[in-house]
Amino acid sequence: MIGARDLGVALGGERVLDGVSLSVDAGELVGLVGPNGAGKTTLVRALNGTLDPGAGERELDGDRVAGLSRRAVARRVATVPQEATFSFEFTVEAAVEMGRTPYVSRFGRTDRDDADAVRAAMERAGVAGFADRSVTTLSGGERQRVLFARALAQETPALLLDEPTASLDINHQVRTLRLVRDAVEGGGADGAGKAALAAIHDLNLAARFCDRLILLADGRVRAEGDPEAVLGDPALAEAFGVxxxxxxxxxxxxxxxxxxxxxxxxxxxxxxxxxxxxxxxxxxxxxxxxxxxxxxxxxxxxxxxxxxxxxxxxxxxxxxxxxxxxxxxxxxxxxxxxxxxxxxxxxxxxxxxx
Amino acid sequence: MRVWRRAGWYSAALAAVLAAVVTVSAGIGPVSIPARTVLSVLANAVAVPVGVDAGTADAARAGVTSLAGGVSVRYVHPFAFPVSDVERTIVMRVRLPRILLGALVGTALAAAGTVMQGFFRNPMADPSIVGVSSGAAVGAVFAIVSPLALPFGLGLQGAAFAGALAAGFGVYLIATRDGRTPVATLLLAGVAVQTLLGAAVSFLLLRSGESMRRIVYWLMGHLDGASWGDVTGLALVVPVLVVVLFAYARDLNVLLLGESDAGALGVNVARSKRGLLAVSSVLTAAAVAVSGVIGFVGLVVPHALRLVVGPDHRILLPTSALAGGSFLVAADTLARSGAAEVPVGIVTAAAGAPFFLYLLRTREVYEL
Incomplete structure (x- = not known):
């Protein structure tokens, strides 16, 4: 579903990713762990197509990303950012509705499908109760759920999350990852399970919620497998230097x-x-x-x-x-x-x- | 759905306000004309084309407009309310061109300002932030002081328009590196180029001798001397470009989230940015070329409207554009109805700046 082969990215002359290969199947939540500066965010951006890797192949839902338009990519993969600059007064519903962007043409109006997708996404993410509130009035946990609802409204088979829990308290960390877990296991409106790759800072949270972990350090995959194996791998201690x-x-x-x-x-x-x-x-x-x-x-x-x-x-x-x-x-x-x-x-x- | 309905209602209301402002303004002046009479004059001016004559039609006949190649169009005027020739002349020849020019310029500046504020995610952004107005000023001042005839038959307006586009495009090129144009770099490059061009204008001003008065007047922004030619020119450009900007309204909303979010939501960020920047710059350049630098319309009007209709550009952009037209027509009516006429740029700044300060004090200045 989400695939990468020999991905290489150089930013400002420095190799940030080097020969990264991975694959995430539908119904699977894979945690991307690694120290600060390991290239996790870069990998997420390369996979969602907002960054052009200099080398390697990316695949989403069976299609090569390089051959897809931006809109086509956004119909295949949704990204939940760590935080959004929500300092303008859109309502929660309007913010979630932005997830429909890849489906609406320039002068096109949003139709019933869009409205249904937005409503379903808000309900699943638990933000329907304050749909008319301004996003500027939300707490950190509520904002994160709005961003997640936006990603659900995108109705993509694949999901990328860039440190979705980094700024949350322990309660909201667990709630957010539970939402991701549910989306991965299906039970949505479409019933199909998504493929999700989540960069997660907290190793224990990652181990608790993910099916597999990928350890990234210095732009390379250092270990990969079920959480216990990766956390027990000597490469982990080496990667974090502790x-x-x-x-x-x-x-x-x-x-x-x-x-x-x-x-x-x-x-x-x-x-x-x-x-x-x-x-x-x-x-x-x-x-x-x-x-x-x-x-x-x-x-x-x-x-x-x-x-x-x-x-x-x-x-x-x-x-x-x-x-x-x-x-x-x-x-x-x-x-x-x-x-x-x-x-x-x-x-x-x-x-x-x- | 709901968004479009709201956009429609607000736009209809503001279009009605604009029509009312235009009508009232056309009645105000040294000779006061009742709104009823103004409406009669306007109705009488309505012309419906009914046929095309080929060959040697008598072009001098009333109700016939000759086109190239001996083709002429026949018009029928469906209304014939009784109005005096004096009133008709005052409204149609003197006031209406100026008023309509004001409406078009105000619309252009407010639309461009709305886009720039969203684009730069900066509440202080205005239509001239990428140096367009400064470029126009250099072009215009150069046209005024230059002892030589300008090449390509460029008049003052042509020179201003060319200067505006050259400055805008120059700033874009300076800020673009490896095909990427970071918004912050664009902003700073715009400020730097504005400063440089300001120096050029000051220098030319010092050497301008007796045309100094004319230059200062141009720089302050003005709508007098408006001709139907100016109006027609802008009328062909402004509505089309505003509609093009409107097509980017959703992109603009999503761009408010930041470029990487916008990209992840399927917006082609580089292309949208180029399009928005180019179109709003041309819009500003067209307005500034005919009217000089009229400040504060593009800054204050979008802010005021954002308070009323919210940040969604699908509503904000059309309403801002219409309100900008009304605002400038009203300001210009004030400018020309005093004992001594003042440039409208002074009125917009005098009215706009306090209002902006009021916003600053009463509202948390939200970073867009």
Missing amino acids: RVALNRDPAVGSPLVTALEDGEGDRTTAGVDARGAERASGDEEDGGGGERDGDRDDGGDDDGDGGGDNEDGDDGDGNGDDAGTRVEADRGGGGDTDAGGDGGSDRADRRSDR
């Missing part, structure tokens, strides 16, 4: 990955390891950490006395690259004596929440 612990979420049973700071979860520093493991498996405390982390200040940690600890942390893991080093430097004070226990676990909360 060591991770893989557990199982006790509440929902999905894989749960926790980024470890240096010294945490590390056999050589047993005390911290115990705390880290305990924290990593405690789901409800995870949520609590998310609530609390707002007022916590990073700056306090790296003041002054981190130097000594940093050294033994450094050889703990084999990460030679920049990101790894930066992370280690940041948490220099972590293993420190007096407030050490508290500080260490708080930070663990914060990391896993991200």
Whole structure:
């Protein structure tokens, strides 16, 4: 349904995507994960045709994208952006109706089909209740649902989502991905399941809702497969430049990955390891950490006395690259004596929440 | 559906307002003429073509217009209300050309301004944002001060029109790189070119000697001296181009979401941008060439209408265009009915700027 072969994109002389191949079938939700700057957004834009890749083939619904007009592409794939600039006062219905753009000719009026598609999309996304409100008055979660309704109104067999949950609270993250899941599993007006590829920042959310994951780093596919396999793949730790612990979420049973700071979860520093493991498996405390982390200040940690600890942390893991080093430097004070226990676990909360 | 119905009703209402403003304006002046008489004059002027004579028709006969090649068209005037010749002359020869020119220029500027504000997603955008008006000014001033006859038989208006298009196209070329024209670059290039052309106008002004007065008058924007020729010229161009812009109304709505969203919704962003920019620039150039730089119509009218009808360009564009016509006719009526006539550009700025400030204070200035 969504397919790419050997996709290569260079922006400003820099290779952003390099030999990316993937395929997503109808009825399948595939998560695209990877560190910042991995090329996830670029890949989404290349697949929805708003960016011309320099190399490779793209396919949507059995047709080569290169041979399709913009309108034809937009009838095959809809894109849910991370956020929309909704600072003008369109009503929710008008915003959703924009999804019908690829079906309406210049002077053409929207017809009954369009109206039906818009209504059905609004109902499925749960925005029909405030169809006449201005989009400027909506909360972040409501806006995201409006954008999703717009994509549904496009009535495409394929769906691309670019970090749809990045700016949402945990409740709306789950609700949004549930909507995607439902669209993928059918049950829509047309009854057919969509093929969906979603760039998702949060590894645990991705693992929980997706059928498969694709790990993208430095513009290449580094790992691919079912969520547990990808999260357990050494390539993941390498891609993010951080060591991770893989557990199982006790509440929902999905894989749960926790980024470890240096010294945490590390056999050589047993005390911290115990705390880290305990924290990593405690789901409800995870949520609590998310609530609390707002007022916590990073700056306090790296003041002054981190130097000594940093050294033994450094050889703990084999990460030679920049990101790894930066992370280690940041948490220099972590293993420190007096407030050490508290500080260490708080930070663990914060990391896993991200 | 609902959108089109709303667009239709609002447009019909504003068309009625425009007709009323035109009628009232035609009665106002040194000689006051009742609206009833104005309507009689207008009705009498209605001519229905009834036949075509080939060969040597008597061209001097009343109700016959000769075309090229000895072909002439016969007209019948269905109405013959009793009106005096003086009133007929005042309305038809003196006031109506100016009023209709005002309506067309106002329509063009407001439509172009609406498009530019949407296109640039910037509430401060106006029709001359890509340097079109500055280009027209240079062309016009050059035509006035140049001791040489202009090439290709360009008159003042031709020179202004050519200057406007050259400036607009120049800005577009400067801002385009690798086939992409980022809106922000276009905006900045427009500002830079406007500044440069402003310097050129100032320089020419210094050297203009006794034609300075004429130049300043042109630059301020004016509708006096309007001829039926000007009206016919604009009447052929403006409605067509406004309709073309209207065809892009949905694209313009979607472009408000940002270019990458618009692309994902099936809009050919590069092509739509080129089309919108070209058409609104030609529209502005045509208006500015005959009337000089009349400010604030293209800035304020779209804002005011957006408050009333909302941001949907399928409604906003036609209503803005009609309201722009009414606004400029009203402003020009004010400009010519004072003790001493002032350029209409002064009136629109004097009325428009406070209104804009009022909007600024009472409304959150939403980024479009």
